Amino acid sequence: MKTRLSKNQTVNVITLGCAKNLVDSEVMLRQLQAAGFKTLHEGTKHADVVIINTCGFINDAKEESVDTILQWSLAKKQGEIDQLLVMGCLSERYKAELEKELPEVDAFFGVNDVNAILKKLNAEYREALLGERVITTPTHFAYLKISEGCDRNCSFCAIPGIRGKNVSRSIESLVKETEFLAAKGVKELILIAQDLTYYGLELYGKRSLSELIEELVKVDGIEWIRLHYAYPAGFPLDLLDTMNKHPKVCNYIDIPLQHINSRILKSMRRGIDENGTRELIQTIRKMVSGIAIRSSFIVGYPGETAQEFSELRDFIRESEFERIGVFTYSHEENTPSAVLEDNVRPAIKAKRAEEIMLLQQDISYKRNQSLEGRILPVIIDKQEEGKWIGRTQYDSPEVDNEVLITDNSKSLEAGQIVKVKVVSSDIYDLMAIYPAE
Numbered sequence: 001m002k003t004r005l006s007k008n009q010t011v012n013v014i015t016l017g018c019a020k021n022l023v024d025s026e027v028m029l030r031q032l033q034a035a036g037f038k039t040l041h042e043g044t045k046h047a048d049v050v051i052i053n054t055c056g057f058i059n060d061a062k063e064e065s066v067d068t069i070l071q072w073s074l075a076k077k078q079g080e081i082d083q084l085l086v087m088g089c090l091s092e093r094y095k096a097e098l099e100k101e102l103p104e105v106d107a108f109f110g111v112n113d114v115n116a117i118l119k120k121l122n123a124e125y126r127e128a129l130l131g132e133r134v135i136t137t138p139t140h141f142a143y144l145k146i147s148e149g150c151d152r153n154c155s156f157c158a159i160p161g162i163r164g165k166n167v168s169r170s171i172e173s174l175v176k177e178t179e180f181l182a183a184k185g186v187k188e189l190i191l192i193a194q195d196l197t198y199y200g201l202e203l204y205g206k207r208s209l210s211e212l213i214e215e216l217v218k219v220d221g222i223e224w225i226r227l228h229y230a231y232p233a234g235f236p237l238d239l240l241d242t243m244n245k246h247p248k249v250c251n252y253i254d255i256p257l258q259h260i261n262s263r264i265l266k267s268m269r270r271g272i273d274e275n276g277t278r279e280l281i282q283t284i285r286k287m288v289s290g291i292a293i294r295s296s297f298i299v300g301y302p303g304e305t306a307q308e309f310s311e312l313r314d315f316i317r318e319s320e321f322e323r324i325g326v327f328t329y330s331h332e333e334n335t336p337s338a339v340l341e342d343n344v345r346p347a348i349k350a351k352r353a354e355e356i357m358l359l360q361q362d363i364s365y366k367r368n369q370s371l372e373g374r375i376l377p378v379i380i381d382k383q384e385e386g387k388w389i390g391r392t393q394y395d396s397p398e399v400d401n402e403v404l405i406t407d408n409s410k411s412l413e414a415g416q417i418v419k420v421k422v423v424s425s426d427i428y429d430l431m432a433i434y435p436a437e
Contacts, residue, residue: 011121012040012047012081014072015136016065017055019143019192019228021088025053026133028114033134035123041136049083049121050075056090056162058330065090073104085120087113089162111163112148131177138381140415141188141397142181146174146212150194151202152231154258155269155337156298156329159194166195168203175215182221187415188379189222190396195231197239207234210242217248223417224379226396228254232280233271240287250393251288256296260315261308264301269336274311281319292394294323299356300349301329302340309352316356320363323400326353361427364401368425375436378403380416388412388434390420403430 011032015025028051029039040047050072054065069086076084083106091098092110099108109117115125135142149164150157178189193199200208216225225248230239232255243249259265262273272280284291297316299309316324328349331342378390381397388405395401405412405420412418412434420432 008036008038009048009082010038010040010046011049011051012043014042014050014052014068016053016068017057017061017089019190020145020194021053021055022136023133023143023145023192024088024111024114026136028053028117029134029136030129030132031114031118031125032121032123034126034129035118035121037121037123039134041134047081049085050081051085051087051117054086054088054090056088056093057158058327058332060330062090069098069102069105073102076104083121085109085117087111087117089159092162093158131173131180133177133180135181135184135186137397138414139185140379140381141190142184142186143190143192144174144178144181144216145169145192146196146199146209147193151198152195152271153269153336155267155340156301156332156335158332158335161334163194166198166202168198168200168208170203171200171208171212171215174212175219178216178219178222182219185221185415187222187417188224188226189216190226190228192228195229196227197230197234197236207236209236210238213239213242213246213249217246223248224250224393226250226252226393228396230255232257232277235280237283237287240284243288243291251291252294252394252396253284253291254294254396255284258296258298259301259308259312261304261311264304264308267303267337267340268298268301278315292322293319294325294396294400295321296325296327297356298327298329299352300344302337302342302344304329304344313355313359317359317363320367321360322364322367322394324356324360325399326356326360328353365425365427368401368427368430371422371430372425373422375419375421376403376432377417377419378405378432380405380412380414380418382414383412390418390432392430401428401430403432406431406433408433409435 013025015022032039055061072084075081085107086105087109091108095108118125147168149166150160151166260274376392380390382389388407390403419436420434421436422430422432424431
């Protein structure tokens with residue numbers, strides 16, 4: 001077994017969890033390449049080193065991370081790889097326990113330890129590469145992480161304890177990275193952070209997301225800008241004016257609301273009550289015509305009664321969100337809600353989640369039917385089984401609806417933004433033809 005790596009060896013980076021983790025992996029891959037290593041992302045063939053970028057957010061994610069570590073630990077025991085390194089949220093949160101239980105792993109690193117990982121591999125971190133990444137998504141879209149950490153104190157969330165306080169990146173650095181991405185062919189820029197709307201507060205003394213967008217829209221090549229993970233409390237309403245002002249900004253926002261019942265929202269430490277939530281959603285819809293709102297909700301929070309769940313279900317029915325995700329509550333140690341009794345039975349949690357998703361299916365189908373016959377711009381992602389797969393401005397990759405396109409021109413390519421005509425629909429997808437006729 002080799003104990004020292006040479007720069008012509010191969011490093012395979014496995015990324016688990018959210019898009020923020022993916023960006024971290026992309027930055028590390030660029031540093032590794034600059035150091036002379038051959039790199040793979042999510043590779044299955046031989047590599048000398050495997051680095052697993054883990055997620056430690058909720059139970060399912062933690063289990064996936066542990067299973068992946070065990071899989072590659074076995075590969076190391078069988079001599080298929082030389083070194084196994086683990087980084088990311090799970091490693092940051094449970095480093096001591098993991099070192100004890102998984103001695104096959106050569107080293108564990110936290111969420112901001114790229115420099116230390118490179119040192120472990122006998123390489124140096126290069127400051128000159130700031131803003132450069134290896135794009136692992138299809139090259140026409142990429143995520144832009146505008147800040148790290150979170151200053152919120154939601155009772156159920158372990159992220160502030162893992163990634164620390166909010167640290168915003170400068171507008172100048174984000175513009176530079178966006179220019180780099182655009183030069184690589186990126187057309188759709190997806191802004192991500194634990195809380196987009198907090199951006200700039202500790203750096204510029206005020207919420208500065210609108211100012212950032214004003215600069216990003218100037219970058220040639222970027223045609224769509226999409227906003228993910230806006231916090232409802234303290235939502236900066238000037239952002240809505242900015243969205244209206246710039247056609248490049250998609251009429252789409254991901255704003256996790258988590259619940260509607262005021263008692264539960266207070267226990268969750270969300271900083272907003274039922275009335276504030278309803279007023280915010282009404283304001284967003286009023287100020288940005290035709291906006292698609294994506295939200296997420298937690299069912300089975302400690303003490304959630306049948307009546308409180310009914311209030312949530314009714315709110316979702318009334319609000320007719322274009323896209324939603326539903327999570328069953330997961331008890332996480334060292335979070336404020338961990339002291340509460342997790343007293344909603346798993347079967348009840350699952351049943352409530354299913355009810356919400358069945359309700360959302362009806363809402364989604366109704367909205368999709370309303371789009372039949374319309375001509376819509378879509379971004380082309382890929383081709384499958386003779387159909388091109390695209391997305392409207394109302395759909396984010398991986399999590400939202402798709403458009404299945406019959407290309408009568410035989411000229412479509414991935415990455416194009418074209419207009420198609422919607423001819424039919426189902427619960428989640430639209431069927432369309434190109435060219436629009």
